[in-house]
Amino acid sequence: MCDIYLVDDDQDxxxxxxxxxxxxxxxxxxxxxxASFLSAVDITRPGIAILDIQMPxxxxxxxxxxxKVAASPMSVIMLTGHGTIxxxxxxxxxxxxxxxxxxxxxxxxxxxxxxxxxxxLQSFDELRLxxxxxxxxxxxxxxxxxxxxxxxxxxxxxxxxxxxxxxxxTIELHRQKVMQKMQVSNAAELAYxxxxxxx
Numbered sequence: 747m748c749d750i751y752l753v754d755d756d757q758d759x760x761x762x763x764x765x766x767x768x769x770x771x772x773x774x775x776x777x778x779x780x781a782s783f784l785s786a787v788d789i790t791r792p793g794i795a796i797l798d799i800q801m802p803x804x805x806x807x808x809x810x811x812x813x814k815v816a817a818s819p820m821s822v823i824m825l826t827g828h829g830t831i832x833x834x835x836x837x838x839x840x841x842x843x844x845x846x847x848x849x850x851x852x853x854x855x856x857x858x859x860x861x862x863x864x865x866x867l868q869s870f871d872e873l874r875l876x877x878x879x880x881x882x883x884x885x886x887x888x889x890x891x892x893x894x895x896x897x898x899x900x901x902x903x904x905x906x907x908x909x910x911x912x913x914x915x916t917i918e919l920h921r922q923k924v925m926q927k928m929q930v931s932n933a934a935e936l937a938y939x940x941x942x943x944x945x
Contacts, residue, residue, distance in 0.1 A: 747792070748863040752776045753783045753809065754798035754825065759848065763796065766852050772859065780804035780812075789818040792870040794862045799826040799833060807836060814841040819869035821862035825850065879943040885927050893920040897933050898940060 750767060752774050754760050760776040767774050777783040779801060787793070795813065799806040810822050824837040824845045834845040843862050846855065886894060896906040903921065907914040930936045 748866055749791075749793045750774045750859065751783060751787055751793060751795045753778075753780060753795060753801070753806070755779060755801045756798070759798070759825075763850065766850070766855070767859075770852070770856055770859075780806075780809040783809070784812070789813055789816055789820055791819070792863075792866040793820045794823065794859060794866060795820050796823045796825055799824055799837070807833075807840060810837065810840050810842055817873065819866050819873055821866040821869075823855075823858060823862060876943050879939060882928050883943075886924065890920050890924050890927070893917060894924045894928070894936070897921060897924065898937055900933070 750772055752760050752763050754763070754776070755778050757778065760778070764774050764776055775786075777786070780803060783795070795809075797806040797809055804812070806824055806826075810824065813820055813822060822842045824834075824842045825848060826833060826845070827848045837845045843865065844858055846858075883891070892910065893906060896909065901909070903917045904914050906921075907917045910917070925931060925936070928936055928939060930939055
């Protein structure tokens with residue numbers, strides 16, 4: 747599920763965009779300013795926000811910045827009635843997928859929305875995985891965490907036992923617990939999982 751949100755202080759623009767997207771079989775929600783959008787929408791969910799750049803109060807660039815700083819998986823497309831190259835560059839640098847000028851070309855927007863949906867859902871999955879990995883790591887005891895780091899360095903149980911000055915059998919038990927809690931079956935899977943969490 748990937749909802750589409752329109753934020754523009756011009757009701758006519760909201761109406762025409764809604765009508766255009768409705769014709770493509772896409773349902774939208776419209777907002778006349780950033781504040782009403784932020785109070786009504788859960789930006790931790792996948793979605794696509796089409797934002798007008800120039801709005802009273804929080805403008806489109808500021809709203810885009812807010813969405814990105816919040817580590818939201820939302821895809822953002824910027825709209826403007828009188829854009830400049832500088833504005834476009836700024837929007838892309840802040841994380842917008844694209845920058846469109848009004849009146850919007852329906853075919854171009856349709857292709858862009860398909861890409862935006864894909865990007866948002868992928869971001870959401872990655873964020874969810876990272877949170878899940880953080881929870882698994884947090885469930886480790888300090889000793890298990892220490893053993894995990896040694897395993898990730900590729901060290902054998904006997905080497906870890908010598909370095910931590912504890913019995914090899916104890917290391918084997920800690921290692922087993924680490925694999926269980928991290929939900930992996932071997933060191934290679936553990937290394938892959940931890941690498942994913944750092945992407």
